[in-house]
Structure formats: structure tokens, C-alpha cells
Amino acid sequence: MKNNILENPIFKFFKEISNIPRGSGNEKGMQEYLVNFAKERNLPFYKDKYNNVIIYKKTNNDKPIILQAHTDMVCVKDVKSKTDFQVDPIIFKQKGNLLQAKGTSLGADDGIGVAIILDILDSDIPVNIEAVFTSEEETTMCGAYNIDIKELKSKEMICLDGFEGNTIITSSASFTDFLIKFNNEKLLVDSANLSTYKLIISGLEGGHSGFDIDKNRGSSHKLTAELLSKIPNTYINSFVGGHNYNVIPSKTETVFSTATSEKDVKNIVKQVYLSAKRQYKNVKINCIKQLRNSIVLKNGEKFLNFILSFNQGVFFKDDDNYIVASQNLSEINSEQAFIKIGLRSSDKSKDAEMLKNLKVLCKKFDFDGKVIDTQPAFNTFKNSKMLEQLIKTGDNPKIVKMHIAVECGIFQDRVKGLDVAIISPTITNAHSTQETLDINSTIQTSNWLKKFLSNRK
Numbered sequence: 001m002k003n004n005i006l007e008n009p010i011f012k013f014f015k016e017i018s019n020i021p022r023g024s025g026n027e028k029g030m031q032e033y034l035v036n037f038a039k040e041r042n043l044p045f046y047k048d049k050y051n052n053v054i055i056y057k058k059t060n061n062d063k064p065i066i067l068q069a070h071t072d073m074v075c076v077k078d079v080k081s082k083t084d085f086q087v088d089p090i091i092f093k094q095k096g097n098l099l100q101a102k103g104t105s106l107g108a109d110d111g112i113g114v115a116i117i118l119d120i121l122d123s124d125i126p127v128n129i130e131a132v133f134t135s136e137e138e139t140t141m142c143g144a145y146n147i148d149i150k151e152l153k154s155k156e157m158i159c160l161d162g163f164e165g166n167t168i169i170t171s172s173a174s175f176t177d178f179l180i181k182f183n184n185e186k187l188l189v190d191s192a193n194l195s196t197y198k199l200i201i202s203g204l205e206g207g208h209s210g211f212d213i214d215k216n217r218g219s220s221h222k223l224t225a226e227l228l229s230k231i232p233n234t235y236i237n238s239f240v241g242g243h244n245y246n247v248i249p250s251k252t253e254t255v256f257s258t259a260t261s262e263k264d265v266k267n268i269v270k271q272v273y274l275s276a277k278r279q280y281k282n283v284k285i286n287c288i289k290q291l292r293n294s295i296v297l298k299n300g301e302k303f304l305n306f307i308l309s310f311n312q313g314v315f316f317k318d319d320d321n322y323i324v325a326s327q328n329l330s331e332i333n334s335e336q337a338f339i340k341i342g343l344r345s346s347d348k349s350k351d352a353e354m355l356k357n358l359k360v361l362c363k364k365f366d367f368d369g370k371v372i373d374t375q376p377a378f379n380t381f382k383n384s385k386m387l388e389q390l391i392k393t394g395d396n397p398k399i400v401k402m403h404i405a406v407e408c409g410i411f412q413d414r415v416k417g418l419d420v421a422i423i424s425p426t427i428t429n430a431h432s433t434q435e436t437l438d439i440n441s442t443i444q445t446s447n448w449l450k451k452f453l454s455n456r457k
């Protein structure tokens with residue numbers, strides 16, 4: 001390896017971590033590694049059945065601080081890669097100032113966070129640390145949900161699970177899964193003058209409902225509902241599309257039957273397509289005539305009006321133009337009678353307002369909607385001493401709010417009075433085989449954190 005970065009203990013630890021298989025749910029090896037680290041240094045530690053580890057370092061009688069990172073990684077590989085993530089190490093190479101794995105994800109998210117913390121535990125900075133290493137962040141966050149918080153005395157926490165160097169993340173969003181069940185009873189209609197079509201709207205960009213919700217990528221559900229509402233005398237046979245709560249829908253398949261002439265149908269489809277194409281350049285609209293189908297949704301019109309009435313996207317922005325709250329109509333399946341909606345918010349009152357509006361909308365259409373699951377948000381305290389000190393010891397860091405749910409939200413929710421902020425080195429294309437870690441940014445982040453800890457009172 002060039003410049004022998006492995007002489008730097010941070011990268012030596014990162015290399016050791018990379019040798020341990022650690023896809024989410026497979027963190028046993030990481031737990032053993034961290035426990036051995038503690039034992040070798042005579043540091044007290046906590047471990048649990050969820051593969052969480054806490055390592056304690058006490059050097060004086062000052063208040064401790066939590067440094068936190070997650071031990072699991074997202075395992076993805078190229079088609080050609082032979083890596084077996086259950087047993088094989090992650091092999092990485094240096095390209096100039098970057099580290100990248102060979103045909104797999106790198107796992108700098110969040111292996112480098114773990115490595116930075118281990119290096120700090122080995123330093124002689126006179127500070128009391130509770131080093132918290134959590135499991136399964138990338139999937140269920142069950143580590144953070146189940147760690148015994150009675151084991152923690154700190155009221156301040158710096159998390160090392162971000163993506164941008166020289167940046168402090170001071171807010172995340174809660175995420176709520178809202179599930180609607182509706183009556184999908186079918187009805188046999190007089191089919192004498194009906195024609196049936198299959199309509200597929202696809203090619204929209206979709207994306208992550210946290211990162212991409214304000215990028216005007218459209219919704220295949222909304223576009224479908226708009227198109228269908230323009231065709232007079234129409235019944236809906238079925239309406240299916242979208243994925244998980246956190247994915248913006250990019251493809252919707254419907255079957256509809258109508259008394260409108262084929263010529264008029266094609267014309268309306270063409271008009272909607274031409275207008276949509278101006279906004280979404282890869283949009284595709286396919287409308288194909290099918291065998292006549294006279295079994296239709298009894299409440300089809302109501303169902304369509306619900307989709308039309310739903311405000312997809314940003315619900316509220318703050319004065320700095322950050323998204324505070326947003327909602328995503330994600331998956332719809334008329335055959336299984338459900339609609340999934342994902343809600344995000346960094347502000348409790350906006351969250352409540354959004355949820356209230358949604359419940360009112362459900363009531364109006366006689367739908368049965370309820371919250372299935374919620375992940376909490378975090379906000380660095382107003383007048384936070386920790387934040388002030390982080391800014392003071394940094395190199396004019398950027399302050400950023402994130403519109404996604406992160407582990408720190410669970411900690412702030414569970415540990416009363418816990419102040420939280422996130423810093424990290426620059427990691428690009430995380431969760432992909434193109435994931436890279438910026439070496440200089442890693443060293444800068446570590447130096448910054450050490451300076452912050454050294455100056456802490």
C-alpha cells in the first residue's frame with residue numbers, strides 16, 4: 001500500500017475490522033474483536049446478546065462523553081465478485097487519497113467510525129469515554145433499540161456515522177410507517193360497451209424518500225391517478241405499484257375499463273405523456289388494450305380521489321430551506337387492499353400536524369389508516385455547549401440537517417437529556433460497490449475530534 005497508511009493506527013484498525021465478516025446480523029466477530037480490544041487494555045466493557053459493545057475509559061472525575069459507531073455494514077458486490085460476505089474479508093486498495101474495495105462495498109460506513117474511536121481509546125487524552133458500538137444499524141437498528149441504557153452515564157454523544165467531512169449534522173428526521181387498509185370489494189358491471197386496458201407508467205426516477213423527496217421526481221401513483229381521472233366513464237379493475245415506505249414510487253400498473261372510445265383514450269394518454277415528459281424526461285406510459293374485464297373495484301372512484309387528494313412530497317420547510325416534514329405515498333396494492341405512506345419529520349409539532357391531516361383524509365374517504373412503526377428524530381440542543389465546542393475546535397465546519405432517520409434519534413429518545421451531534425470523514429457512494437473513503441478527511445476528522453476532546457470541560 002502506497003505511503004503505507006497502515007502505519008496510521010486508524011487505518012490499521014480499519015484493516016483489522018475489514019478482515020471480520022460483518023454484514024448486518026452477522027456482528028458476532030466484531031463483538032469478539034471489540035471485547036478483546038478492551039481486555040488487552042484492561043478497559044471495562046459491556047456486551048449483550050444483540051452484539052452491542054460498550055468500552056469504558058475513565059481517566060478523571062469529569063463527565064463522560066459517548067462516542068458511537070455501528071459495527072455492521074451493507075454488503076453489496078459486483079456480478080463478477082466471488083466474495084462470500086459470511087466468511088471473506090473486505091479487500092481494499094488505495095487510489096491516491098481514496099480507499100475503495102475490490103468489487104464490493106468498502107464498509108467505511110461505519111467501519112471507519114469504529115476505527116477512529118478505537119484510536120481515540122488508545123490515545124492519552126485525559127477524557128472519560130463511553131465508546132458505544134451498535135449492531136444492525138443498516139437494517140432493524142435493533143442494537144440501538146435494545147442496548148441497556150442504564151450502562152450509560154453520559155449526557156453528550158458524538159456519533160461517527162455521517163458521510164461528509166468537516167460537517168456537523170445537528171438534526172435528523174423521524175420516520176413513521178402509516179398503513180391504510182381499505183375495502184377492495186369487487187363488483188360486476190355491465191360490460192356491453194366497455195373496453196379494458198392495462199396502463200403501465202414507469203421510467204420515473206424514484207429514489208429515497210428522505211434524500212430525494214424535494215427533487216421533483218414525480219410519483220407514478222399520482223400520475224396514474226391524474227391520467228385515469230381524465231378518462232370519462234372509467235372503472236378501475238386493479239392498481240398496483242411502488243415498494244417500501246421509504247421509496248418514491250417510479251412504476252405503477254393499473255387495469256381499467258372504460259366506455260370512452262379507444263381513440264379518445266389514446267388521445268388522453270398522449271396528452272398526459274407529452275405534458276409529463278416535459279418534467280420527467282425518461283417517463284414511459286404504456287396503454288395496451290386487454291380482454292374485456294368487467295370485475296371492477298366497487299370503491300374505485302373513491303380510491304382514485306384519495307390518491308389525487310394526497311400531497312406527495314415536502315410538507316414543510318424551515319427558514320433555511322431545510323425540509324422539516326415530508327410524506328411519501330409509497331406502495332399501493334388494490335388486490336391486497338393496502339396503501340403504505342412514509343412520513344418524515346424533524347419537528348414534533350409538524351409531525352403531529354401532518355399525521356392529523358392524513359387521518360382526516362382517511363376519514364373523508366372511509367379508509368382505515370394507522371401508524372405501524374416510528375423511528376425517532378434527534379436534534380442537537382439549542383445552545384448546545386458540545387456544538388459550540390465542536391465548532392470552535394473545527395475548521396469552520398458546515399452545519400447540516402438531515403431528512404432521514406438515524407440511530408442517534410433512538411439514543412436521544414431513550415436516554416433522557418442526551419445531546420447529540422454527528423461528525424464523520426467523507427464517504428461517497430455508500431451502500432454500493434463504488435463506496436470510497438477519503439483518507440485525508442479521515443485524518444482531519446480524527447484530529448478534530450481529538451482537539452475537541454482535549455479542550456472539553
Ligand SMILES: [Zn+2]
Nearest residue numbers: 109110137161
Ligand atoms: Zn452508517
